[in-house]
Amino acid sequence: MIKLSWAxxxxHVDEWTGDDIAQGAAVLEARVSAVVDTSGMKPETVQHWRTTFLAPVVDSLRAEGTCSLARGELWSKAAGPLLACASPVD
Known part of the structure; x- marks a missing residue:
């Protein structure tokens, strides 16, 4: 079991708990995207935000996060105003 939290x-602060890190990454991406989409930013700013902040965190979760969690270790990544952390849950 994995607990994933982000801010x-x-x-906005949110979390997800589940067994599949790929699903967690998809949830993180979808929920943060929803917040950014309703933020009132211009479309080009939203795209920049997704590319500069959201994508690096989600990509790191899928790669380094998967490896860290498989070893029973914590994972965290920050990009600009986005911070995400994941930990194994017994």
């Missing part, structure tokens, strides 16, 4: 500085 957008001064905006």
């Amino acid at each position: 957008l500085v001064a905006e």
Whole structure:
């Protein structure tokens, strides 16, 4: 079991718990995207935000996060105003 938590500085905090890190990454991406999409930013700013902040965190979760969690270790990654952390749950 994995617990994944994330925060957008001064905006939004959320979490997900489950067994599949790929599903967790998809949930993180979808929920953060929903917040960004409704933020009122211009479309080009939303795209920049996704590319610069969201994509690096999700990609790291899928790669380094998967390896860390498989070893029973914690994982975290920050990019700009986005911070995500994952930990194994017994």
